[in-house]
Amino acid sequence: MAPDKLVFVCGKFPCSCVSLDASLSQAASDRASSSVSNDLENNVSSNQMWGGRFAEGPSAIMREINASIPFDKALWRQDIAASKAHVAMLGAQSIISAQDATSIAHGLDAIAAEYEKDGVPEDWDLEDIHMTTESRLTALIGPVAGRLHTARSRNDQVATDFRLWVREAMEQVDSGLEQLQRALVIRASEHADSIMPGFTHLQTAQPVTLGHHLMAYYEMIRRDRSRFADAHLRLNECPLGSAALAGTGFPIDRSATSEALGFSRPTANSLDAVSDRDFALDYLMAAAQCSLHLSRLAEEFIIWASQPFGFVRLPDTLSTGSSIMPQKKNPDAAELVRGHAGRIIGNATALMVTMKGLPLAYSKDMQDDKPPVFDAASLLALSIAAMTGMVADSTFRTARMREAAELGYATATDLADWLVRQADIPFREAHHITGAAVKLAEEKGTSLDALTLGELQAIDPRIDDRVFAALSVDASVASRRSYGGTAPEQVRHQVAQARQQLGMDR
Numbered sequence: 198m199a200p201d202k203l204v205f206v207c208g209k210f211p212c213s214c215v216s217l218d219a220s221l222s223q224a225a226s227d228r229a230s231s232s233v234s235n236d237l238e239n240n241v242s243s244n245q246m247w248g249g250r251f252a253e254g255p256s257a258i259m260r261e262i263n264a265s266i267p268f269d270k271a272l273w274r275q276d277i278a279a280s281k282a283h284v285a286m287l288g289a290q291s292i293i294s295a296q297d298a299t300s301i302a303h304g305l306d307a308i309a310a311e312y313e314k315d316g317v318p319e320d321w322d323l324e325d326i327h328m329t330t331e332s333r334l335t336a337l338i339g340p341v342a343g344r345l346h347t348a349r350s351r352n353d354q355v356a357t358d359f360r361l362w363v364r365e366a367m368e369q370v371d372s373g374l375e376q377l378q379r380a381l382v383i384r385a386s387e388h389a390d391s392i393m394p395g396f397t398h399l400q401t402a403q404p405v406t407l408g409h410h411l412m413a414y415y416e417m418i419r420r421d422r423s424r425f426a427d428a429h430l431r432l433n434e435c436p437l438g439s440a441a442l443a444g445t446g447f448p449i450d451r452s453a454t455s456e457a458l459g460f461s462r463p464t465a466n467s468l469d470a471v472s473d474r475d476f477a478l479d480y481l482m483a484a485a486q487c488s489l490h491l492s493r494l495a496e497e498f499i500i501w502a503s504q505p506f507g508f509v510r511l512p513d514t515l516s517t518g519s520s521i522m523p524q525k526k527n528p529d530a531a532e533l534v535r536g537h538a539g540r541i542i543g544n545a546t547a548l549m550v551t552m553k554g555l556p557l558a559y560s561k562d563m564q565d566d567k568p569p570v571f572d573a574a575s576l577l578a579l580s581i582a583a584m585t586g587m588v589a590d591s592t593f594r595t596a597r598m599r600e601a602a603e604l605g606y607a608t609a610t611d612l613a614d615w616l617v618r619q620a621d622i623p624f625r626e627a628h629h630i631t632g633a634a635v636k637l638a639e640e641k642g643t644s645l646d647a648l649t650l651g652e653l654q655a656i657d658p659r660i661d662d663r664v665f666a667a668l669s670v671d672a673s674v675a676s677r678r679s680y681g682g683t684a685p686e687q688v689r690h691q692v693a694q695a696r697q698q699l700g701m702d703r
């Protein structure tokens with residue numbers, strides 16, 4: 198940042214931070230210091246939850262930088278669920294009375310109803326969702342609310358809430374990806390025989406079927422789902438009861454809270470439980486990999502929809518027009534999916550960098566774990582939905598695809614393979630002979646199968662008229678019957694397997 202600039206943080210999330218130049222920086226610092234003096238004049242007390250040893254309240258800057266409520270209010274459902282599990286356990290273990298446990302649980306239910314109806318209030322002095330809820334509980338049921346925090350800390354509380362949130366995000370991604378897979382399978386089965394050019398280096402390589410191309414993405418998404426499932430397994434241990442970092446002297450039952458919250462087991466080490474965020478990173482890295490696949494699929498649609506290709510007509514519902522060029526239909530949704538991948542990858546990087554230098558156990562840096570995850574989750578959900586719609590509702594222009602496959606000597610490998618198989622010529626020599634045939638066709642401006650038998654025999658007398666059957670794009674595609682290959686029968690096999698995996702025939 199230039200030395201004469203300073204960034205001042207706004208109170209909103211997403212934060213629209215304003216970069217101020219030097220003339221404004223004075224105003225900013227005035228604001229800061231006047232807020233401090235206002236605090237003192239107004240006799241703002243120290244924080245009610247942890248302020249026992251502080252003589253003064255925090256400055257405005259401190260309150261603003263400290264507050265995570267603008268974003269962690271998204272955790273309110275998880276926070277209340279975890280508190281309810283905790284208080285039920287405290288009651289069952291006679292750590293607090295059954296009566297207190299019941300009134301706390303009722304208070305929490307009442308707060309949930311309020312949040313549902315009116316949203317979560319955002320008071321920076323209450324810092325985060327945990328203190329916001331506890332403060333509201335105190336207002337509703339009085340000092341007994343203070344018993345809820347027995348045998349826990351915000352450190353295990355936030356680790357638990359956040360795991361619950363990420364777990365749900367993983368489940369949502371999985372069902373979105375399943376929809377995308379279904380769309381791919383349906384379109385692949387419609388187009389198991391549709392011929393298009395297959396590319397390497399974006400140069401025509403060999404003819405393939407559109408179904409085969411779409412099923413390639415099915416496979417990528419299948420692995421993405423398995424990455425999320427794998428991360429889900431590792432995430433599903435409950436940190437609650439790890440307390441601040443060292444566990445607690447109260448006779449808590451960690452298995453009970455773990456089970457109540459749907460975890461497989463309690464975490465085994467309290468220091469690890471409050472200070473690692475690898476579950477969030479697992480999520481972000483799986484999200485980054487998945488967004489990368491979506492971005493490549495989006496890129497295919499962008500290229501295919503361009504006029505020189507003309508392979509696909511995008512659904513109107515997922516395209517936009519140009520404000521100046523009436524003929525334009527732009528693939529904006531696909532471009533944004535491609536763009537969002539950059540942001541999702543950035544979010545994964547952000548959290549890795551946040552975590553990399555932190556000693557055990559909790560440090561406040563870790564409060565910054567949430568915005569990248571929340572941002573990635575909403576970008577990913579949108580990207581998946583957009584690509585599902587694009588796959589399901591695009592019109593593939595199969596005649597145009599076939600035409601393109603017939604250009605570019607896509608069956609040259611088939612001629613070489615024919616020479617190997619029918620004339621017992623070593624592949625390297627066959628490659629050479631084929632090169633001469635391509636050169637001649639290029640000079641004549643025709644396709645390979647438009648060369649005459651005489652012309653081909655002049656290149657190599659071992660060629661006979663059976664060769665023409667091998668030179669059509671249909672013959673080429675039909676011949677590639679190896680497992681996983683592009684032949685329509687193989688594509689149908691892949692589709693059948695996929696339908697089984699997805700339970701589509703049940």
Ligand code: ARG
Nearest residue numbers: 265325351352355559563564
């Ligand atoms: N808002 C905090 C966070 O998101 C909660 C944990 C606070 N813990 C603490 N020791 N100050 O990380």
